[in-house]
Amino acid sequence: MLDHEQVAIHTGRRSRLPVIVAVHSTALGPAAGGLRLWHYPDWRAGFTDALRLSAAMTSKFAVAGLPSGGGKAVVALPEGMELDADRRRDILRDVADAIASLSGAYATGPDVGTSPDDMAVIGETTPHVFCRPAHLGGSGDSSPHTAQGTLAALRAVSRRLYGTSSLGGRSLAVIGLGRVGAGLARLLAAEGAVLTVTDIDPDEQKISDGLGAVWRSPDEILAADVDIVVPAALGSVLTRQTAADLRCRAVVGPANNQLATPDVADLLHQRDIIWVPDYVASAGGVIDAVSTELHRVSADEARARVRAIEDTVDALLDTAQRHGQTPAQAASELARRRLSAAVRPTGSPTGSLRLRAAGPGDAENMALLHADSWRRHYRGAYSDAFLDGDVVADRRSVWSSRLSHASGSATVVAEDDTGLCRVRPRHLRRGRPLGQPRRQSARHPAPPKNGPRHRAAFPRRGGHRRAREGQRHVPVGARTEHGGPGVLPSPGRHLRRRSTGFAPRRRGVPARRLPRQAPLHLARRLAARVDQRTARHTDNPKEHAMNPDATTSVDHYDRLLAEHYTWMLGGDVHEVAARQAALLAELGLAGTDNDTAVDLGCGSGAQTLALIRLGFSPVIAVDTSRRLLDELISYVGDAEAVRPVHGDICTVLPEAAEPGTVAAVVCMGDTLPHLPSKADVPVLLGHINRALVPGGHFVITYRDLTAELRGTDRFIPVRSSDDRLLTCFLEYRDEDTVIVHDLLHTRTNGAWQQQASSYPKLRLASSWLVEQCRAAGLDVRHDAADSRGMRILHAVKP
Ligand SMILES: NC(=O)c1ccc[n+]([C@@H]2O[C@H](COP(=O)([O-])OP(=O)(O)OC[C@H]3O[C@@H](n4cnc5c(N)ncnc54)[C@H](O)[C@@H]3O)[C@@H](O)[C@H]2O)c1
Numbered sequence: 001m002l003d004h005e006q007v008a009i010h011t012g013r014r015s016r017l018p019v020i021v022a023v024h025s026t027a028l029g030p031a032a033g034g035l036r037l038w039h040y041p042d043w044r045a046g047f048t049d050a051l052r053l054s055a056a057m058t059s060k061f062a063v064a065g066l067p068s069g070g071g072k073a074v075v076a077l078p079e080g081m082e083l084d085a086d087r088r089r090d091i092l093r094d095v096a097d098a099i100a101s102l103s104g105a106y107a108t109g110p111d112v113g114t115s116p117d118d119m120a121v122i123g124e125t126t127p128h129v130f131c132r133p134a135h136l137g138g139s140g141d142s143s144p145h146t147a148q149g150t151l152a153a154l155r156a157v158s159r160r161l162y163g164t165s166s167l168g169g170r171s172l173a174v175i176g177l178g179r180v181g182a183g184l185a186r187l188l189a190a191e192g193a194v195l196t197v198t199d200i201d202p203d204e205q206k207i208s209d210g211l212g213a214v215w216r217s218p219d220e221i222l223a224a225d226v227d228i229v230v231p232a233a234l235g236s237v238l239t240r241q242t243a244a245d246l247r248c249r250a251v252v253g254p255a256n257n258q259l260a261t262p263d264v265a266d267l268l269h270q271r272d273i274i275w276v277p278d279y280v281a282s283a284g285g286v287i288d289a290v291s292t293e294l295h296r297v298s299a300d301e302a303r304a305r306v307r308a309i310e311d312t313v314d315a316l317l318d319t320a321q322r323h324g325q326t327p328a329q330a331a332s333e334l335a336r337r338r339l340s341a342a343v344r345p346t347g348s349p350t351g352s353l354r355l356r357a358a359g360p361g362d363a364e365n366m367a368l369l370h371a372d373s374w375r376r377h378y379r380g381a382y383s384d385a386f387l388d389g390d391v392v393a394d395r396r397s398v399w400s401s402r403l404s405h406a407s408g409s410a411t412v413v414a415e416d417d418t419g420l421c422r423v424r425p426r427h428l429r430r431g432r433p434l435g436q437p438r439r440q441s442a443r444h445p446a447p448p449k450n451g452p453r454h455r456a457a458f459p460r461r462g463g464h465r466r467a468r469e470g471q472r473h474v475p476v477g478a479r480t481e482h483g484g485p486g487v488l489p490s491p492g493r494h495l496r497r498r499s500t501g502f503a504p505r506r507r508g509v510p511a512r513r514l515p516r517q518a519p520l521h522l523a524r525r526l527a528a529r530v531d532q533r534t535a536r537h538t539d540n541p542k543e544h545a546m547n548p549d550a551t552t553s554v555d556h557y558d559r560l561l562a563e564h565y566t567w568m569l570g571g572d573v574h575e576v577a578a579r580q581a582a583l584l585a586e587l588g589l590a591g592t593d594n595d596t597a598v599d600l601g602c603g604s605g606a607q608t609l610a611l612i613r614l615g616f617s618p619v620i621a622v623d624t625s626r627r628l629l630d631e632l633i634s635y636v637g638d639a640e641a642v643r644p645v646h647g648d649i650c651t652v653l654p655e656a657a658e659p660g661t662v663a664a665v666v667c668m669g670d671t672l673p674h675l676p677s678k679a680d681v682p683v684l685l686g687h688i689n690r691a692l693v694p695g696g697h698f699v700i701t702y703r704d705l706t707a708e709l710r711g712t713d714r715f716i717p718v719r720s721s722d723d724r725l726l727t728c729f730l731e732y733r734d735e736d737t738v739i740v741h742d743l744l745h746t747r748t749n750g751a752w753q754q755q756a757s758s759y760p761k762l763r764l765a766s767s768w769l770v771e772q773c774r775a776a777g778l779d780v781r782h783d784a785a786d787s788r789g790m791r792i793l794h795a796v797k798p
C-alpha cells in the first residue's frame, strides 16, 4: 500500500522526461528533500527510488528532530542519455513547475546528479528550493555538511568500539569519491585515518593518490579488511551477499538507502557489525540547509545541529543495546514515535472557529492537545523519554483538576468541525469579551504550578529556543479571568477566523518568526544562542551587560579549563578517586555489579573511578566536555563498566536512565553551581529522585558561595606548579550569581603566558539546597562542610 501523502508524476513539458515528486509525509512540517537526476533502466525504477528516498527523508528529519517532512524528486534519465546545457535547463524548469504546483508542500535541494547551480535554475520559477549558491542567498553546497555529519556519526561509533572518538589510526574504506565521499575522505585523512577508497570513475584515483589512500576496485572494497566501511556512492550496496562478505566492525556512511532489503540490518547485527542507519549518518547536509534556509536559524546553531548527530548516534546505540534492538530498529522506533506524536493529519481547523468555556468533559482532549503541543515544541529541549512517556496522563490529571474546580477564571477552547483544534491563545483581559483578545500573546499554557514534579516537568527554556527557530506554537487553551455572567460566549458563538486573534495552524504555511510585540527582555533572550543539549546557558542579559567577557561554563571548560582540569585537581586522577571513594564509602555507598550509578559532571573521572571501586557497574558518566570524557575513558580499565555520555546534566537523566533504576547519583566537585539558574536545581533534583531506586543515594559536593568575600579575599589561589599557576577571582553579580574569572599562567620554554576566561556560578545556600532536596522527596542524611570548605550533602530516596 502506498503510504505517501502524494506522488506527482509529470511528463516534462519541455524535456518530455518523467519528473517524479514524492511527498511522503508532512506530519512534522512541509516536506523537503533532494532532486536526483540519474539514469534508470526504466522510469518505474526512478519512481520506486523516489518513494524509498522520500520515506527516508521523513525518517531523516524525524530522527534529527527537525520540523520538516520527507519528500524527494527524481528525474529518470534513460540509460546512456547525455545532457547538454539546454536540455539540463529544460529538465530543471520542468521540475520547478512540478514543485510549484504543490504550493509549498515540498521544497527541493541537490542530490545525486544535481548541484547548487541547478537549484539556482529551479529558484527562477519557485521559492521552494534550498542550497542555491551563496550569491543568490542560498546555503550552497550541502556536501561539506553531510561529510561533517557523517564524521560525527563515525566518532560516536568509534567511541563505542574503541573507546575514543578519534579516528586517527583507524582503517576505513570509503566507497565513492563524489562530493561527499571525497570531502569525508579528506577529513578522515587529516585526522590520521588509514584509507582504502574506490569509485566507478577511474579519474577519482587522483584523489586517492593525493590522500595517500589505497585504491581498490568497487567489487573488492566491501570485503576489505578494515575497521569501518563508509558507503558514499549510491544505494542498495548492502545485500545479503555483501553483508556476509564484510570484514569490518561497522558500516557508517552518507549514501542514502544503503540496504537492498530491510532484513540486511538484522544480518549485520547478527554478525556483530554496527550499522548506523543511512538517514541518521547522512543528515548533516539537509540539517544545515533546512535549518538555515527554511527554519532561519543562525549558521552556528545549524552547525551545532549537524554536530549533534554524534549525540543522536550515541543515544540510538545506547537505546538499541538497552532494548536488545538493532540500531535500525531503535532509529525507526524513534522516528515513528516522533511522527505519531505529531498532529493528526486532518487536524487543521476548517471553516469558522467556535470559542467556548471548557468543562470537565474536555479534560481528555485538552490533555491530548497539550501533550501534542509539548512534544512538538519541546522536542530536543526535553528528553524523549519524558515527552514520549506519560505526558498525556500527566496533563489529563492537571486538566481534570483545573476544569472540575470552579474558580474566578475559565479556560477557553477553540473548536472546529472536527473537535478541539490547535490555537495560539491570547490571554483575555478581565471582562473583555472573547472576540477581542488582548494583543499580548501567551504562547503556551502556563507551566503547571501544583507540585515540584510538574514544575520539574515543564521545560521552560525550550519554548524560547523554539520560538527563535520560528516554529509554530500551538498550545491548547487560554486561561482567562472573567468578571461574571455574560462575558464568556455562549456555546456556539462563532468567530470568523481572521478576526479572532487566534492563529490556527495552517499546514504548509511558513512559520511566523518572533512575535512582533515580544517584550525587549524576551527578544534578547530569543536572540541569545542557546545550545539546549550542552550549553549551560545563562540567559540573563544583565550578565552580559556587566560582564561582556563572561561565557558559559561549557565554553569556559572548552576554552581553558578542560586541558588543565586534572592538573587542577592535583595531577593524579587515581589519587583523587581514592579520596572520593573513601568519602562515598563513609557515607554508606556500596554497589554490586548491576547497580547503576550516575556521575553528573564527571570531568576526567575521579568520581566515576571511585564509584567503580565501590562496586557500581555501569557508571553513567555525564559531562559537557568531550575532551574530559575522552580523558576519563583513557583511565578506565574496564570499558564495560562506564557509559560516557556527552550531555547536559540538566536534561540527561530521564533519557539516560529509566525511572527507579539507579542506585546512586553523584554530582561532585562544585558542578551543581554550573546550572544556568537556581530554578534548574529543583528540576534536576526531581530527575534524580525519579531515577533513583528506593534506598538509592545522592551525593553532592559544592561550594556555598552565598557569603560574599571582599577585597583581596576574592582572589583565590587554586593550584601552582613549576609551569602552571591557576588563580580565580570572584565578582558578585547579584544574590544568585557570582562571576568566576579564572586566570591561568603557563610557562613554555621559560616564558609565561596568561589566559583568562570567566563564567557564572550559582550561589547556593546550603540550607536552601537541603530544603530543595526535601521538597524533591529525598531524605537528607548528612549536610556539612569539609576541612576545605566544600559542602557535602548526602540524601537517600525513601
Ligand atoms: N550531497 C549531499 O549533501 C548528500 C546528503 C545526503 C546524502 N547524500 C547521499 O550520499 C551519496 C553521495 O552523494 P554525493 O552528493 O557525493 O553524490 P556524487 O554524485 O557527487 O558522488 C557519487 C560518487 O559515487 C560514485 N559511484 C557511483 N556508483 C558507484 C559504485 N557502484 N561504486 C563506487 N563509486 C560509485 C560516482 O562516480 C560519484 O563519484 C548519495 O547516495 C547521496 O544520496 C548526499
Ligand SMILES: CC(C)[C@H](N)C(=O)O
Binding pocket: 032, 033, 034, 035, 109, 110, 111, 112, 142, 256, 282, 283, 285, 286, 289
Ligand atoms: C541535501 C539533501 C536534500 C540530500 N540530498 C539528502 O538526501 O539529505
